[in-house]
Amino acid sequence: MSERLLDVADLEVRYRTARRQQVRAVDGVSLHVDAGELVALVGESGCGKTTTAQAVMRMAPIAAGRVAFRGRDITSLSQREMRPVRRELQLIFQDPYESLDPRFRVRDTVAEPLDIHGVRDRRDERLREALERAGLTPPELYLDRFPHELSGGQRQRVAIAASLVLEPRLLLADEPVSMLDVSVRAGILNLLDGLRAGGLGILMITHDLSTAAHYADRICVMYLGRIVEEGPAAAVIGAPRHPYTRALVSVVPQPDPDARSAPEILQGETPNPADVPTGCRFHPRCPVAQDRCRTDDPALRDAGEPGQRAACHYA
Ligand SMILES: Nc1ncnc2c1ncn2[C@@H]1O[C@H](COP(=O)(O)OP(=O)(O)O)[C@@H](O)[C@H]1O
Numbered sequence: 212m213s214e215r216l217l218d219v220a221d222l223e224v225r226y227r228t229a230r231r232q233q234v235r236a237v238d239g240v241s242l243h244v245d246a247g248e249l250v251a252l253v254g255e256s257g258c259g260k261t262t263t264a265q266a267v268m269r270m271a272p273i274a275a276g277r278v279a280f281r282g283r284d285i286t287s288l289s290q291r292e293m294r295p296v297r298r299e300l301q302l303i304f305q306d307p308y309e310s311l312d313p314r315f316r317v318r319d320t321v322a323e324p325l326d327i328h329g330v331r332d333r334r335d336e337r338l339r340e341a342l343e344r345a346g347l348t349p350p351e352l353y354l355d356r357f358p359h360e361l362s363g364g365q366r367q368r369v370a371i372a373a374s375l376v377l378e379p380r381l382l383l384a385d386e387p388v389s390m391l392d393v394s395v396r397a398g399i400l401n402l403l404d405g406l407r408a409g410g411l412g413i414l415m416i417t418h419d420l421s422t423a424a425h426y427a428d429r430i431c432v433m434y435l436g437r438i439v440e441e442g443p444a445a446a447v448i449g450a451p452r453h454p455y456t457r458a459l460v461s462v463v464p465q466p467d468p469d470a471r472s473a474p475e476i477l478q479g480e481t482p483n484p485a486d487v488p489t490g491c492r493f494h495p496r497c498p499v500a501q502d503r504c505r506t507d508d509p510a511l512r513d514a515g516e517p518g519q520r521a522a523c524h525y526a
Pocket residue numbers: 226227234235236254255256257258259260261262263484
């Protein structure tokens with residue numbers, strides 16, 4: 212049994228808009244990540260993926276629910292109490308152009324977390340190891356460069372090196388390749404895959420189902436602030452049980468002509484977390500909705516393969 216690193220239960224994050232509307236950015240999310248596991252959190256823009264990761268990092272206000280890291284409840288730790296937790300729990304951002312300070316050399320960017328956490332021993336070795344683990348070898352070639360002297364893929368590797376230097380257990384990677392040139396994406400994804408194989412837990416946020424299908428052990432599909440389907444990647448992609456997942460899968464290009472299904476284009480307005488529909492939150496767009504879907508909110512329950520669950524009355 213691998214260690215349960217992250218356990219999120221019934222997490223809620225709410226914001227108020229300028230017009231005093233309540234936005235249910237995260238509205239009851241439960242998920243977990245074990246050591247050596249890559250879990251993909253998939254869903255369209257605005258469904259609450261980034262806010263979920265921020266809440267785990269305690270960078271977004273938690274209105275309800277619980278976040279546990281390595282068995283310890285961190286939901287109400289003070290920012291001071293969170294400091295040692297942050298050594299083991301690192302966030303990788305989407306945009307390596309924004310996340311690196313243009314005035315910092317690579318060595319300073321990667322050493323910054325060591326300084327913040329007061330780590331002084333084996334400093335040079337730690338820097339080198341982090342760069343090597345991030346695929347920047349030999350490290351001497353990169354240590355004194357500035358961000359403008361690096362490609363997009365190299366920048367993201369520097370950001371990953373900075374997140375590895377404290378030897379974390381869990382990485383939260385928020386769309387780690389979406390700002391990168393297509394030609395370098397696989398390199399970064401393979402790097403994350405290698406880190407997972409080395410025992411790290413990874414929660415990878417992506418809006419791209421084919422990336423999730425290829426790299427994830429498990430997939431969690433998010434819709435309007437909630438997980439509506441989860442399970443082993445092969446089951447969720449191969450035999451989705453929730454109508455929303457089916458619609459997402461139907462528009463992913465399939466190499467095998469026999470596996471192709473007609474693309475299902477979702478009807479209705481794009482969902483609004485300031486106005487969550489009653490009953491099943493997907494009902495205004497669901498092609499198979501019935502009367503009870505307008506009033507009864509379906510819970511996630513077992514459906515399909517072992518470990519697969521869907522929040523649909525008819526899954
Ligand atoms: N700081 C904030 N203040 C108000 N609304 C926010 C804030 N952060 C996110 N939201 C809203 O919460 C919802 C979820 O956003 P986000 O988590 O960024 O989605 P995703 O990462 O899936 O695209 C969106 O409607 C977004 O506008």
